[in-house]
Amino acid sequence: MDATVAVSAARDVGPQTVALELESPDEFDAEPGQFVKVSATIDGEGYARFYTLSSPGVDDTFEVTVGVDPEEAGPFSQFLLDLAPGDDLEISGPFGESYYEGESRVVVLAGGPGIGPAVGIAEAAVADGNDAAIVYRTDAPAHGDRLDALRASGASVTVVDESGDIDDAVAAALSGDADEQVFVYGFAGFVDDAVSALDAAGVDLDDAKIENFG
Numbered sequence: 001m002d003a004t005v006a007v008s009a010a011r012d013v014g015p016q017t018v019a020l021e022l023e024s025p026d027e028f029d030a031e032p033g034q035f036v037k038v039s040a041t042i043d044g045e046g047y048a049r050f051y052t053l054s055s056p057g058v059d060d061t062f063e064v065t066v067g068v069d070p071e072e073a074g075p076f077s078q079f080l081l082d083l084a085p086g087d088d089l090e091i092s093g094p095f096g097e098s099y100y101e102g103e104s105r106v107v108v109l110a111g112g113p114g115i116g117p118a119v120g121i122a123e124a125a126v127a128d129g130n131d132a133a134i135v136y137r138t139d140a141p142a143h144g145d146r147l148d149a150l151r152a153s154g155a156s157v158t159v160v161d162e163s164g165d166i167d168d169a170v171a172a173a174l175s176g177d178a179d180e181q182v183f184v185y186g187f188a189g190f191v192d193d194a195v196s197a198l199d200a201a202g203v204d205l206d207d208a209k210i211e212n213f214g
């Protein structure tokens, strides 16, 4: 679906990280972990980038979380950081096959802005009465309030420094339950490290749902 949607809220949720709440178009349906394409023209140049849902649902509104690395990111990220309620965006989607499907236990490995889908999936799982664990690698933690609420609901949340090794945290988060589903969201460097950690822990990588941000 292609649509023009209004920004209904823009909240700072961490260093260089904003959660954009967007009005859901009529008939829009998407699962936590799917992503949309966001398009805009900046200084006469057209851009299109992908952003993953960070809300557990899409009733009335949905949310995406944008994390900006000042040393890596281009003008589109800055454009998103500067949005305000009432601004319009062009979106299309949803896209992606790596999404929550009601599994009885979810283990989400998140690097940087991958924390967006991690909180969305974990909140959906907890709301369904399922188990959730998050391993989050960052030096600039975001969504602290939602992570605290998830911990209070019984979810396991482990935050690892960028310089730290995630292998131990990943091994501790895995229960080995038959219906346990592993998800990985983040930029390529994190995905590589997460895949190594899962491999070391004996997870069949064909079963993991992995979204590489580029």
Ligand SMILES: Cc1cc2nc3c(=O)[nH]c(=O)nc-3n(C[C@H](O)[C@H](O)[C@H](O)COP(=O)(O)OP(=O)(O)OC[C@H]3O[C@@H](n4cnc5c(N)ncnc54)[C@H](O)[C@@H]3O)c2cc1C
Binding pocket: 035, 049, 050, 051, 052, 053, 064, 065, 066, 067, 068, 069, 072, 073, 074, 075, 076, 077, 078, 112, 113, 114, 116, 117, 187, 211, 212, 213, 214
């Ligand atoms: C399927 C998919 C889902 C995505 N979901 C999200 C999301 O939920 N939230 C989100 O913030 N981004 C997400 N992205 C990344 C997003 O689409 C943009 O690439 C990002 O915001 C940078 O856009 P840019 O135009 O500012 O920089 P670009 O010029 O596109 O960035 C160039 C390169 O810099 C590197 N880079 C940019 N930003 C970072 C960063 N923060 N950390 C590490 N390396 C970085 C990457 O290698 C990137 O390819 C997703 C990408 C894909 C493919």
